[in-house]
Amino acid sequence: MADSTDTAPATAGAGLRRPALFGTLRWDAVVGALLVVLLGISFSTVDGFGNALNISFLIGNTLPVAAIALPMTMLVASGEIDLSVGSTVGLSGAVMGALWNHGMNINAIIVICALLGLVCGLINALLVTKLGLPSLAVTIGTMALYRGVAQIVLGSNSVTDFPQNYLDFGSGRLGGSFLPTAVLPWLVLAALAVVVLHATGFGRSVFAVGASAEAAWFAGVRVKRVKLSLFVTTGLVSSLTGVFWVLHYASATYSNATGLELSVVAAVLLGGVDFDGGRGTLGGAIAGVFLLGTLQNVMSLADVSAQSQTVVTGVLLTVSVLGPRVARQLLPSTR
Amino acid sequence: MRKATSFAALAAGGLLAVSMSACGGATKSSTDKAASSAPAATQSGSADPSAPIKKGLTVGFLPKQVNNPYFNISDAGGNTALTSLGESYKEVGTTSATDTAGQVSYVNTLMQQHVSAIAVSAQDPGALCTSLKQAMSAGIKVVTYDSDTDPGCRQAFVSQASSEDLGRSEVDLLGKELNYTGQIAILSAAQTATNQNAWIGFMQDELKKPQFANMKLVKIAYGNDDAQMSFQQTQGLLQQYPDLKGIISPTTVGIKAAAQYLDGSQYKGKVLLTGLGTPNDMRSYVQDGTVKAFELWDPGKLGQLAAYTAVALASGQITGAQGQSFTAGPMGNFTIGAQGVITLGAPTVFDSSNISQFNF
Numbered sequence: 001m002a003d004s005t006d007t008a009p010a011t012a013g014a015g016l017r018r019p020a021l022f023g024t025l026r027w028d029a030v031v032g033a034l035l036v037v038l039l040g041i042s043f044s045t046v047d048g049f050g051n052a053l054n055i056s057f058l059i060g061n062t063l064p065v066a067a068i069a070l071p072m073t074m075l076v077a078s079g080e081i082d083l084s085v086g087s088t089v090g091l092s093g094a095v096m097g098a099l100w101n102h103g104m105n106i107n108a109i110i111v112i113c114a115l116l117g118l119v120c121g122l123i124n125a126l127l128v129t130k131l132g133l134p135s136l137a138v139t140i141g142t143m144a145l146y147r148g149v150a151q152i153v154l155g156s157n158s159v160t161d162f163p164q165n166y167l168d169f170g171s172g173r174l175g176g177s178f179l180p181t182a183v184l185p186w187l188v189l190a191a192l193a194v195v196v197l198h199a200t201g202f203g204r205s206v207f208a209v210g211a212s213a214e215a216a217w218f219a220g221v222r223v224k225r226v227k228l229s230l231f232v233t234t235g236l237v238s239s240l241t242g243v244f245w246v247l248h249y250a251s252a253t254y255s256n257a258t259g260l261e262l263s264v265v266a267a268v269l270l271g272g273v274d275f276d277g278g279r280g281t282l283g284g285a286i287a288g289v290f291l292l293g294t295l296q297n298v299m300s301l302a303d304v305s306a307q308s309q310t311v312v313t314g315v316l317l318t319v320s321v322l323g324p325r326v327a328r329q330l331l332p333s334t335r
Numbered sequence: 336m337r338k339a340t341s342f343a344a345l346a347a348g349g350l351l352a353v354s355m356s357a358c359g360g361a362t363k364s365s366t367d368k369a370a371s372s373a374p375a376a377t378q379s380g381s382a383d384p385s386a387p388i389k390k391g392l393t394v395g396f397l398p399k400q401v402n403n404p405y406f407n408i409s410d411a412g413g414n415t416a417l418t419s420l421g422e423s424y425k426e427v428g429t430t431s432a433t434d435t436a437g438q439v440s441y442v443n444t445l446m447q448q449h450v451s452a453i454a455v456s457a458q459d460p461g462a463l464c465t466s467l468k469q470a471m472s473a474g475i476k477v478v479t480y481d482s483d484t485d486p487g488c489r490q491a492f493v494s495q496a497s498s499e500d501l502g503r504s505e506v507d508l509l510g511k512e513l514n515y516t517g518q519i520a521i522l523s524a525a526q527t528a529t530n531q532n533a534w535i536g537f538m539q540d541e542l543k544k545p546q547f548a549n550m551k552l553v554k555i556a557y558g559n560d561d562a563q564m565s566f567q568q569t570q571g572l573l574q575q576y577p578d579l580k581g582i583i584s585p586t587t588v589g590i591k592a593a594a595q596y597l598d599g600s601q602y603k604g605k606v607l608l609t610g611l612g613t614p615n616d617m618r619s620y621v622q623d624g625t626v627k628a629f630e631l632w633d634p635g636k637l638g639q640l641a642a643y644t645a646v647a648l649a650s651g652q653i654t655g656a657q658g659q660s661f662t663a664g665p666m667g668n669f670t671i672g673a674q675g676v677i678t679l680g681a682p683t684v685f686d687s688s689n690i691s692q693f694n695f
Contacts, residue, residue, distance in 0.1 A: 048447025053469070057443045061436060103363045156526040160461030160485065163361035171465045251461035253527050255433050300444040306401055306430045306437075 027272035027324040028284025035291045042298045049301055055178035060171065060248060062293030064089065064257065066286065067186055067241045068264045069271075070193040071234040073285040075135075076268055077197070078230055079210040079277025080128065083139040085238040086260035087146035088120045092242025094150035097159030097252025106163060113239050120146060121235020128231065129224040135231075143261065150254040159252040170247025182244055189237070194282050206230070210277025266313070267292050270320035288320070382654045384661065389650045392451040393423040394642055397441050399456045399482060400432040404613065405587050405634055406456065408695050409481065412638030413454060416664060420646055425450070432560060433525065435462040442466040445475070452476035452645035454493075454638075457484045460529055464488040476648035480641035481634075482529050486674045490648055490655035493641045495632040496682045498530070501585070501611070502537025504630060504682060506547070509581045509609045512627055516549040517580030520572045522593055522610075524560040524586040534585045553579070558589045565592035573602055584610035590629060594620040614685050614693040621690050628686040632679055635695055640666060640679055 043050040068085050075082055092113045099109045120142070127138045172181045197203040208216035209223050217223050246252045271288025273280025292313065299309045396413050398406035410426050417424040427444060429437035435458050443466055445453050453470060457463050457479055467477050467488045477489040486492070495501075509519060521538065523531045535555060542552055553576050558565025565588055573579060573596075584590035590612040597603050597620075604624055612629045620626040643663035644653075653659040653671065660670040669677050685693065 048444075048449070051447070054443065054447050057440075057466075061440055061443075064436075100363050106361050151526065156528075156532060158459060158461055158527060160464070161363070166361070167465075249435060249439060249459075249462040250464055251435065251459050253435075253459060255435075255525070255527060257436075258433055259431075297440070297444075300427065300440060301447055303425070303427070306428060310430060 026281075026284075027327055028281045028287065030323070030327075031271055031284055031291060031320075032287040035287050035294065038291065038294055038298070042294065046298050046301050049298060052173070052176065052178040054297070054301075056173045056180050058293055058297045059178070059183055060180035061297075062289060063180065063182055063186055063248075064241045064245055064260060065263045065267055065293065066289045067189065067244070068234070068238055068260070069268050069285050069289050070190060070282065071230060071237050072264050072268050073271070073273050073280060073282050074193070074197055074203075074206050075230045075234055076265075076273045076275065077210045077277060077280045078206045078227060079213065080135040080227055080230065081139065081265065082121075082124060082135065082231060082234045083261045083265070084120065084124060084142040084146055085234060085264055086257045086262075087143045087150065088117060088235055088238035089242040089245055089257035089260055090254060091120065091146045091150040091153070092116055092239035093246040093252045093256040094154035094254045096243055096246050097157065098153050100159055100162060100252070101157070106166060110240075110243055113243050114236060117236040117239020117242070118232055119235070120239065121232040122228075124235065125228040125231035129228050147254070147258075154252065154254045157253070159246075160250050162247060162250065162252075166247050167250050170244060171250070182248070190282070190286065197282055202226070207278055210274075210279070212278075263292070266317050266320075270317060272320070272324050274324065275321065292316070382656070382659050383651050384653070384659070386651045388420060388646060388652075389451075390421060391423075392417075392646060392649050393425060393448075394452045394454055394645045394649075395445040395448070395450040396424065396426040396428075396638070396641075397438065397445065397453060397455040398426070398428045399438075399458050401426065401428040401430060403432065404616075406481075408613075409456075409634040409638035409641070412635035413642040414638075415635070416639040416642035417646070419664060422451075422646060424642070432458060435459045439463055439466050442470060446470045446473055450475060451649040452478065454478045454480055454641040454645050455484075455489075456481040457529070458482070459527070460484050476645060478641050478645045478648065480637055483676075489675070491644050491653070491671060491675045491677055493637060493644055494676050494678045495634075495637050496680065497678055498533040499537050500681055501630075502534040503541040504684075505534070505583050505585060505610060506538045506541040508628055508630065508684065509583055509607060510547060510550060512607045512609070513550065513581050515546055518551050518553045518576055518578050519581040519583065520553055520576065520579055521555045522565060522568055522572070522582055522584040522586075522589045523555060523557050524589060526557045528560075528586075531585050538583065538585075558584075558586070558592065560586055560588040562588055562592045565589045566596050569593040569596040573600070573606065579606055581607040581609070584608065584612075586610070587612050587616060587631070590626075591616045594625050598623065598625045611682075612685075613695055614690050615695060617685070618690055621685070621687050628684055630682040630684045632682050633695065636666065637679055639663070640669070640677065644669075644677060 048054060095116055096109050096113050124139055124142055127133050128135045169181050174181055205221040205226050208221055209226050213223050245256050267289040268285045269275060271284035273285055394417055396410045398410055400406060414424040427441045438458050439462060442463060453475055463484050471477055478491050478493060479489045480493040481495060483492040521535060542550060556568040556572055558568045582593055584593050590610040593608050597606060597608055608626050609629050611631050613631060617626060617629055640663055647653045647661040652661045655675040657671055657673050660668055663669055671677055
């Protein structure tokens with residue numbers, strides 16, 4: 001990679017340039033601006049958009065993607081990917097439903113689901129780091145594997161009778177405001193993720209690994225350990241999202257969150273995180289998540305058919321892969 | 336760096352901690368008690384059977400999947416009924432039949448668009464509940480059709496035919512064709528499909544009757560209402576069970592794919608197929624002898640009845656309580672059964688003698 005020099009294979013925090021910066025035009029800023037413009041248009045012109053119920057709904061529905069996008073951004077920035085996240089969400093929900101049917105305490109179940117997520121992440125991590133397999137292939141495999149296990153665990157059952165106060169947490173709002181209750185833990189998680197990725201040595205080593213694993217290794221970064229911790233974190237966040245999913249939709253089935261991995265990857269790429277690794281920002285990824293979520297909400301309200309919505313989303317994603325590259329071409333001096 | 340790694344762990348732990356601190360401990364048995372003591376969340380207010388039909392109503396149809404031939408017909412029926420009453424019709428929905436999050440979104444969309452009533456075919460009995468309850472508390476009437484939600488999440492359910500009728504009659508149909516002997520299999524839709532599972536339950540029960548002593552159900556396969564997967568599952572069934580004599584496919588996608596496979600295979604005419612299909616899908620297979628008979632209700636009538644029910648609810652003629660009755664235009668009078676269920680009627684059997692009379 002020609003431009004790997006600006007991604008600073010550093011260990012400790014010497015005052016190095018942040019990798020994703022390139023000149024004044026940054027793709028993540030473009031996506032953020034697009035989100036603001038879309039919100040502005042929607043608030044002023046789309047009937048039924050700008051009320052607390054709809055906004056809380058939009059945010060609540062987008063939270064699963066928004067949560068998993070945080071570790072996914074780091075994974076993609078490190079040059080890896082995890083396509084098993086949707087299945088981990090489903091498996092976590094299936095286990096939650098099955099254990100609940102067995103009469104286990106709900107808090108104990110949530111802890112078990114969290115541990116399960118760690119295991120799912122660890123399996124991916126070990127296959128990638130110990131065996132050196134490409135994560136795209138590994139996680140396509142575990143995507144099928146985890147979904148299959150979910151189907152075995154819960155079968156065709158659909159479990160809905162979780163305790164009401166937990167369901168209220170999953171789908172309730174903060175005192176009639178536009179914020180869903182569950183946005184609070186997400187905000188904590190997002191803040192921590194931003195600090196870790198953009199203000200710590202670990203974050204810099206993530207980008208260094210993504211830009212060039214070899215260079216990073218020579219510079220003293222423990223490449224495998226970085227990747228392992230990212231996969232494990234992704235597994236954990238996915239399984240907790242699985243718990244949230246069940247509570248939010250009051251439904252545990254083995255097919256929960258089918259296809260969620262594509263929404264997550266799409267949003268992360270739309271947010272300007274480079275698929276080849278080495279660059280990207282969490283701000284961009286989060287903007288990407290909410291841009292797609294808002295667009296979907298608005299198009300539905302405006303009676304755009306589901307088929308046309310798929311086309312619009314597809315075009316947007318193609319542009320998002322092209323956009324950052326074109327932007328870089330236009331500003332070669334700032335690379 | 337180790338310090339930073341623990342940051343990430345802490346971040347993830349934060350989500351866990353907050354989600355757990357939201358409430359105290361609870362187990363299934365402790366909440367079951369609470370649930371049974373809570374009043375049933377249904378019908379409030381009283382019905383006025385002679386209330387005039389309100390004008391200017393909009394009924395939003397939310398099928399399991401848009402661009403699905405079956406729901407195209409049912410929703411067109413809804414459109415016909417609403418147009419005849421001078422009301423407005425609209426249809427929204429997801430392109431995938433397993434996108435529950437998407438379907439929940441559309442309930443919200445319809446609520447924001449202030450429709451008078453929602454007619455929905457639920458992808459999942461539980462997932463829609465929260466948003467449908469929100470819609471009902473906003474004064475929107477909710478009718479489920481084809482696939483029900485939990486009864487507390489809608490005012491009425493328009494059922495295509497009783498699950499019992501459908502399940503038992505499909506077994507009877509195949510039993511007659513096979514002289515009540517041989518191995519049979521079921522090719523269903525998704526493993527979670529509410530309808531199919533209810534029907535299969537009654538099929539299994541029917542098979543316990545003495546006249547079916549020599550018929551054995553060897554396998555229930557799932558084709559996920561996907562043509563290719565159903566095709567492959569049929570192929571798999573016949574390879575796995577060479578002595579298989581009959582297949583019941585209680586799904587329009589499944590029966591068509593199975594018929595397609597049988598038609599092009601050595602098993603044509605030897606392995607009998609029945610189930611639920613549409614006359615247009617199955618016409619050529621009935622005519623060439625691959626399939627002798629199959630059954631279905633008229634999905635167009637189902638959609639019509641859903642529309643009439645929605646209008647009756649929105650006009651205050653019914654509230655969804657058992658025993659209330661209303662007139663569904665030219666379809667006649669319907670009475671609401673237990674748990675708000677309105678049944679369309681017995682299924683129609685299609686064979687070479689009558690299939691040419693139907694076009695849907």
